[in-house]
Amino acid sequence: MIKSKEDNKFGYISLINGSLIEIKGFRNQIRIHDLVKISKYNILGEVIQIFNDRVVAQCYENTFDLELYEKVINLRTPLSMELAPGLLANIFDGIQRPLKDAFEKSNGKGFLNRGFELTPLSRTKKWYFVPKRKISEDVQGGDVIGTVQETKIIEHRIMVPPNISGVLSFIAEEGEYTIIEEIFRIEQNNIEKSFGMLQKWPITEKRPYQELINPSEPLITGIRVVDLLFPVAKGGAVTVPGGFGTGKTVIQQSIAKWCNADVIVFIGCGERGNEIADVLKEFSEIIDPKSGHSLLERTIIFANTSNMPVSAREASIFSGVTIAEYYRDMGYDVAVLADSTSRWAEALREISGLLEEMPVEEGYPAYLASRLSRFYERAGVVKNIGCDASKKEKISSLTIIGSISPPSGDFSEPVTSTTKRFVQAFWALDSRLAYSKHYPAIDWLSSYSNYPEYLSEWWQKRDLHWHEMDIDWNMCRNQINAILSRENDLKNITQLIGETNLPEEQQLTIFIAKLIRNTFLIQNAFDLIDCYTDTKKLIAFIKLILLLDKEGRDLLKQGFILEDIKELEVISKLRRINYTIPNDEFNKISNLKNELFNEINSLKLIYGALEKR
Numbered sequence: 095m096i097k098s099k100e101d102n103k104f105g106y107i108s109l110i111n112g113s114l115i116e117i118k119g120f121r122n123q124i125r126i127h128d129l130v131k132i133s134k135y136n137i138l139g140e141v142i143q144i145f146n147d148r149v150v151a152q153c154y155e156n157t158f159d160l161e162l163y164e165k166v167i168n169l170r171t172p173l174s175m176e177l178a179p180g181l182l183a184n185i186f187d188g189i190q191r192p193l194k195d196a197f198e199k200s201n202g203k204g205f206l207n208r209g210f211e212l213t214p215l216s217r218t219k220k221w222y223f224v225p226k227r228k229i230s231e232d233v234q235g236g237d238v239i240g241t242v243q244e245t246k247i248i249e250h251r252i253m254v255p256p257n258i259s260g261v262l263s264f265i266a267e268e269g270e271y272t273i274i275e276e277i278f279r280i281e282q283n284n285i286e287k288s289f290g291m292l293q294k295w296p297i298t299e300k301r302p303y304q305e306l307i308n309p310s311e312p313l314i315t316g317i318r319v320v321d322l323l324f325p326v327a328k329g330g331a332v333t334v335p336g337g338f339g340t341g342k343t344v345i346q347q348s349i350a351k352w353c354n355a356d357v358i359v360f361i362g363c364g365e366r367g368n369e370i371a372d373v374l375k376e377f378s379e380i381i382d383p384k385s386g387h388s389l390l391e392r393t394i395i396f397a398n399t400s401n402m403p404v405s406a407r408e409a410s411i412f413s414g415v416t417i418a419e420y421y422r423d424m425g426y427d428v429a430v431l432a433d434s435t436s437r438w439a440e441a442l443r444e445i446s447g448l449l450e451e452m453p454v455e456e457g458y459p460a461y462l463a464s465r466l467s468r469f470y471e472r473a474g475v476v477k478n479i480g481c482d483a484s485k486k487e488k489i490s491s492l493t494i495i496g497s498i499s500p501p502s503g504d505f506s507e508p509v510t511s512t513t514k515r516f517v518q519a520f521w522a523l524d525s526r527l528a529y530s531k532h533y534p535a536i537d538w539l540s541s542y543s544n545y546p547e548y549l550s551e552w553w554q555k556r557d558l559h560w561h562e563m564d565i566d567w568n569m570c571r572n573q574i575n576a577i578l579s580r581e582n583d584l585k586n587i588t589q590l591i592g593e594t595n596l597p598e599e600q601q602l603t604i605f606i607a608k609l610i611r612n613t614f615l616i617q618n619a620f621d622l623i624d625c626y627t628d629t630k631k632l633i634a635f636i637k638l639i640l641l642l643d644k645e646g647r648d649l650l651k652q653g654f655i656l657e658d659i660k661e662l663e664v665i666s667k668l669r670r671i672n673y674t675i676p677n678d679e680f681n682k683i684s685n686l687k688n689e690l691f692n693e694i695n696s697l698k699l700i701y702g703a704l705e706k707r
């Protein structure tokens with residue numbers, strides 16, 4: 095009997111192997127990445143292998159209770175994200191099911207039934223659309239044709255989908271529309287196509303841009319050790335490896351809260367469920383000091399629920415980055431925070447094991463590197479396709495910060511060493527620092543960033559010109575690095591002969607290094623003032639420490655002793671700068687500078703008087 099085209103859509107389960115199922119009965123027309131819907135539970139899966147008599151799909155939900163010969167439907171489309179107003183301030187699982195709605199629908203039971211189906215974005219909510227283009231204008235992919243105020247902070251720019259161009263033959267008037275109502279039509283070669291606000295994009299495909307450009311601006315994180323020593327550029331890629339409890343999640347969350355990106359996509363990849371609930375609660379409670387609105391209004395969260403198997407973790411990584419690219423295309427600076435990518439890599443390993451593929455290193459498949467690179471290479475500063483509402487070109491960025499949890503904190507393991515190849519900055523979290531409560535536990539000796547050369551110019555424009563300490567951000571970095579590495583060089587000898595037996599000049603280095611570590615590098619993410627340091631406070635803070643170092647050395651040369659320097663009263667005030675001087679009162683640090691000079695002068699006067707006697 096010849097099967098009809100419709101029949102080709104159906105197959106049946108011929109084998110169940112953990113989260114993988116084998117399907118027989120599909121004829122032709124099945125492609126890698128196509129979605130399938132499995133059994134009466136409507137479990138979603140993705141085709142990952144095709145043989146001539148069967149295909150293999152990985153399921154995004156648990157496969158228990160599935161039976162052989164149950165029906166499978168080929169949906170003939172890859173996993174795609176719905177893109178439209180309504181994404182911000184929302185929380186989705188890896189396959190973009192809206193979790194807030196789902197939890198409400200589960201009557202507060204807190205868990206979701208398998209195969210539950212909800213459209214990612216509301217079809218009935220109305221959004222106020224303002225047209226920005228007129229009928230008969232030529233438009234092309236990426237052009238902003240209208241706007242919707244999606245949240246109080248972020249304007250959603252409705253764009254012509256990529257790969258579409260022509261003449262605008264219809265555009266809706268200003269007013270309220272749902273995301274599925276028609277709002278514009280484009281005519282090309284006598285064919286007219288209709289569009290609503292809702293667009294879709296497959297998660298495995300990069301969204302197109304005109305060209306990649308060099309980064310030139312920092313992503314200001316508010317974390318002092320990062321912004322000064324190991325900065326990340328907007329459009330950069332960074333990894334944060336760290337053993338158990340070393341502070342990965344706290345770093346990711348504080349960047350999500352305070353960094354100067356416009357839009358944040360936070361991907362909790364296989365992390366504990368309650369962490370995600372905490373994130374959601376915290377974000378809604380924190381008010382952005384600049385806009386006065388909840389920080390959730392610029393944030394989209396992806397989270398996997400505990401009843402989803404490992405394959406959903408990979409989906410959440412690529413789903414998150416696809417949505418980030420969509421906001422980037424509107425002209426925004428977007429930051430993607432993925433916590434933690436190890437959970438995702440473990441998922442790849444597990445599935446590869448089920449497929450009986452030949453493992454390469456520690457059980458990870460040979461394609462681990464290509465998967466990681468496919469994720470991190472989606473970062474960058476780009477000149478976008480299309481123009482903004484005033485017909486100017488759009489430049490925007492996508493920054494990726496991914497954490498890694500290497501087993502027993504060993505950075506030579508495959509996920510860390512492979513990720514290192516694809517990122518330009520590496521914030522190594524050190525367990526010893528974490529145990530001694532030095533947070534953020536970013537090790538200043540083994541971390542690095544290749545971005546400073548791109549960012550010096552930006553910082554030069556924001557320098558505080560202190561004639562007593564007229565050095566720029568880059569020179570501050572170099573001097574701080576030099577002091578910290580000298581301290582490290584002196585470590586062995588100090589252990590042998592004791593600190594007090596070193597020459598005073600070396601003791602001063604150790605004293606200043608300790609001051610840097612305990613006041614500048616340590617930062618309490620939970621203190622109202624210390625949680626975020628802006629650029630002005632950062633520069634003033636570090637210059638004051640370097641000034642103390644310089645003046646201290648001068649005093650030693652003039653015959654003063656180290657104790658005189660250590661007893662300067664201004665030092666005890668310097669130690670408290672991080673939690674006593676808010677960002678907008680950074681001028682108080684200049685006052686401390688004046689106090690330092692006054693104290694030194696009176697010290698000199700006293701000594702002068704003593705000598706005369």
Ligand SMILES: Nc1ncnc2c1ncn2[C@@H]1O[C@H](COP(=O)(O)OP(=O)(O)OP(=O)(O)O)[C@@H](O)[C@H]1O
Pocket residue numbers: 336337338339340341342343344345499533534617618619620
């Ligand atoms: N900057 C910080 N300021 C104050 N406390 C911090 C800071 N960073 C981390 N901590 C403390 O360390 C604890 C563990 O941090 P966190 O949960 O971020 O670690 P993690 O590396 O994500 O752990 P896991 O490996 O379990 O995911 C926090 O609960 C907090 O008490």
Ligand SMILES: [Mg+2]
Pocket residue numbers: 342343344365433
């Ligand atoms: Mg964590």
